[in-house]
């Protein structure tokens with residue numbers, strides 16, 4: 194760990210929407226609002242009309258329990274909801290139904306942890322709790338919030354189920370926060386409760402302080418990717434102020450994604466300002482041992498266990514398998530692919546893993562895409578690896594196939610279309626080698642003093658054939674013919 198951040202303390206509150214719930218947390222309105230016209234999915238409950246009564250979505254409790262178990266939390270046997278009071282246009286009731294871990298209240302799960310690995314070192318990051326709450330409505334501004342002439346409200350999002358994962362202030366650098374979120378995202382993906390690739394499905398509030406000074410809370414960082422950037426900026430801001438002899442104040446700041454700065458919103462409200470009190474319209478929820486056991490039984494294999502299994506079943510290294518299992522879709526793809534080809538063994542498993550982690554991940558990053566949205570199939574990659582191993586194309590040519598493969602073109606079609614198969618025919622290669630020797634007398638002359646000129650000649654052969662020549666055979670033949678001439 195670099196000393197740059199040794200006095201930094203970071204705690205994260207991550208809000209994730211449980212997007213795999215069909216309905217909202219306290220009413221039966223459709224929760225899948227993305228791409229829909231505004232204010233389509235509303236009812237008296239999520240509009241906060243007087244006299245309407247909320248009813249808890251049982252599946253939300255199940256999903257929250259599942260995540261709590263996956264994160265190693267202690268599940269509380271009884272839990273109830275609180276009203277968090279504040280006045281804002283996205284909150285028609287003027288309070289948000291949430292959970293509270295004081296005044297007799299308990300969150301659905303306490304404790305838990307997420308293990309990260311940074312610079313080869315493992316670190317166990319403690320969680321404080323996870324709890325359920327309702328999402329407020331969505332406010333829509335024209336351009337930026339500061340300059341928009343109006344605010345529109347879309348109640349489709351009002352009442353959608355959120356789980357908040359609160360860490361202890363245990364992170365010491367933006368990089369640790371990044372790794373924490375990476376692992377959290379992976380665990381959420383494996384629990385199959387939510388798709389965090391959906392826009393707006395996760396929001397992060399970050400508490401940041403320099404040891405011994407007041408903390409600021411940076412609100413509404415709207416994607417995991419932005420968190421590291423926002424933290425770096427905010428830490429620098431605080432350090433600059435301290436350097437100039439100023440003192441920091443406890444405040445809430447807003448991350449402006451476009452300008453990439455944090456802006457002071459208000460001096461931090463204190464917990465008492467929210468006047469938390471129990472939500473009397475909802476009964477306490479009893480969580481029985483049987484219920485927990487049932488949820489535990491249905492818990493899918495988690496990334497840690499899967500990584501260990503991959504090391505055993507496919508003889509992958511710890512390093513490879515830990516990266517491979519991080520994205521469940523990629524790990525599923527891997528298993529489907531290698532299991533479909535009986536002739537594959539440890540060497541091919543490693544090759545398959547390398548393709549996924551290397552060229553294919555790079556393509557996904559560059560195109561801002563995820564594997565399940567592409568037309569690449571596990572079989573494509575099996576075919577490609579076989580083609581290389583049978584010596585029909587070189588590894589270098591195989592790399593040029595990736596773009597077409599991602600669009601769903603089969604390997605045989607790509608080979609046919611590009612005419613790029615490997616040339617291993619000695620007669621064909623000899624012809625090209627002789628041509629190149631004849632056309633480049635200067636380099637041939639140079640070879641007598643400088644053996645490295647051979648590489649230049651081979652390079653020209655490759656250029657002429659767009660890299661299709663077998664490099665080993667070309668080298669042998671070039672050496673043979675050039676020696677014949679120069680002797």
Ligand SMILES: [Zn+2]
Pocket residue numbers: 217220221222234235236237238239240352
């Ligand atoms: Zn509703």
